[in-house]
Amino acid sequence: MHKISKLAVLTSGGDAPGMNPCIRSIVRTAIYNGLEVVGIRRGYQGLIEDDMFPMGTRSVSNILNLGGTILKTARCLPFRTDEGQEIAYQNLKKRGIDALVVIGGDGTFTGALRFSKSYPDVAVMGVPGTIDNDLYGSTYTLGFDTATNTVIEAIDKIRDTADAHDRLFFIEVMGRDSGAIALRAGISCGAEAILLPEKETAIDDLIENLKSGQSKKKSSSIVIVAEGDKHGGAYDIAKLVEKQVKNYDIKVTILGHLQRGGSPSAFDRVLGSRLGFAAVNALIAGKTQMMVGLEANYIKITSLEEALTQHEFKLEEDLMKMAEILSI
Numbered sequence: 531m532h533k534i535s536k537l538a539v540l541t542s543g544g545d546a547p548g549m550n551p552c553i554r555s556i557v558r559t560a561i562y563n564g565l566e567v568v569g570i571r572r573g574y575q576g577l578i579e580d581d582m583f584p585m586g587t588r589s590v591s592n593i594l595n596l597g598g599t600i601l602k603t604a605r606c607l608p609f610r611t612d613e614g615q616e617i618a619y620q621n622l623k624k625r626g627i628d629a630l631v632v633i634g635g636d637g638t639f640t641g642a643l644r645f646s647k648s649y650p651d652v653a654v655m656g657v658p659g660t661i662d663n664d665l666y667g668s669t670y671t672l673g674f675d676t677a678t679n680t681v682i683e684a685i686d687k688i689r690d691t692a693d694a695h696d697r698l699f700f701i702e703v704m705g706r707d708s709g710a711i712a713l714r715a716g717i718s719c720g721a722e723a724i725l726l727p728e729k730e731t732a733i734d735d736l737i738e739n740l741k742s743g744q745s746k747k748k749s750s751s752i753v754i755v756a757e758g759d760k761h762g763g764a765y766d767i768a769k770l771v772e773k774q775v776k777n778y779d780i781k782v783t784i785l786g787h788l789q790r791g792g793s794p795s796a797f798d799r800v801l802g803s804r805l806g807f808a809a810v811n812a813l814i815a816g817k818t819q820m821m822v823g824l825e826a827n828y829i830k831i832t833s834l835e836e837a838l839t840q841h842e843f844k845l846e847e848d849l850m851k852m853a854e855i856l857s858i
């Protein structure tokens with residue numbers, strides 16, 4: 531078994547609250563175990579540009595409560611090329627780095643697995659960090675809990691004004707391919723309808739549902755639209771509905787990037803700490819091309835290969851049905 535001595539960490543793809551607690555945990559667990567630690571700025575971009583710096587225990591002081599990522603993040607096109615991957619490898623070798631922890635989503639893991647297959651002498655471990663909660667191998671990903679709470683706080687406020695004016699609101703939440711935030715937020719805020727990318731929305735049913743709400747004297751209605759819905763965003767759906775639902779003052783709100791910011795929740799701080807701790811310990815134990823996750827409240831280690839091939843989101847039909855019944 532190859533014993534590691536110098537570990538690098540990066541954050542990649544969309545930032546997610548909980549990344550900082552995870553970085554802190556990785557740095558301190560590694561140092562506790564006698565490893566040197568290097569931080570890489572802007573994900574794979576910094577790996578290719580050799581933008582790295584040594585990290586000590588104090589370099590991660592007072593970051594548990596911070597949203598975003600102190601390492602910064604990026605979406606990096608050159609890492610998708612063989613040349614980019616080779617430059618990244620040479621930069622790691624030059625510095626004597628023999629282990630890499632990547633915190634990110636499916637794209638980040640795809641890049642890491644490809645890199646690790648070409649250059650297996652650098653051990654690679656993934657930590658699921660994305661507000662979209664769409665990775666196989668972990669019931670929860672970093673940032674999902676905080677983002678959902680941020681969304682709930684915003685929708686509660688919108689509900690107040692919707693109710694005061696008897697209005698119908700279409701609220702767009704993040705999730706290009708994932709309805710995870712939309713579904714949890716919809717249940718938490720008593721949405722009249724939840725539209726997800728994983729399920730084709732029957733506009734006629736939506737219109738019937740809204741009309742029936744009116745006849746039952748609902749004073750306001752909230753429809754949550756995940757940004758990746760097949761009919762388009764909240765504005766497009768509102769236009770389709772507007773023609774047929776009369777006597778309702780319709781408004782649209784796009785929550786946008788505010789959903790990705792903010793101080794991580796207790797859940798995400800604990801999750802980040804646990805996953806970071808587990809990632810370093812797994813590398814020390816000689817594991818590579820894996821990801822750490824949380825299943826049934828226990829750490830679970832899954833191969834990146836499996837995580838990426840199994841990754842289709844399983845639509846939670848039971849929760850959809852429950853949300854529908856509870857909003858009658």
Ligand SMILES: Nc1ncnc2c1ncn2[C@@H]1O[C@H](COP(=O)(O)OP(=O)(O)O)[C@@H](O)[C@H]1O
Pocket residue numbers: 542543544574604605606607609610611634635636637638639640641642644659660
């Ligand atoms: N097929 C791939 N080969 C190499 N690198 C990739 C590949 N897919 C994604 N990446 C790298 O991972 C980065 C993050 O992926 P992205 O999909 O943007 O975010 P996330 O990791 O949150 O899903 C990309 O910008 C790119 O550098």
Ligand SMILES: O=P(O)(O)OC[C@H]1O[C@](O)(COP(=O)(O)O)[C@@H](O)[C@@H]1O
Pocket residue numbers: 543544545635636637659660661662704705706707757790
């Ligand atoms: O900030 P950007 O680059 O516009 O990306 C927006 C996307 O990032 C996310 O917040 C997170 O996606 P990833 O985990 O794939 O990075 C999506 O919900 C959203 O569609």
Ligand SMILES: [Mg+2]
Pocket residue numbers: 543635636637660
């Ligand atoms: Mg992704």
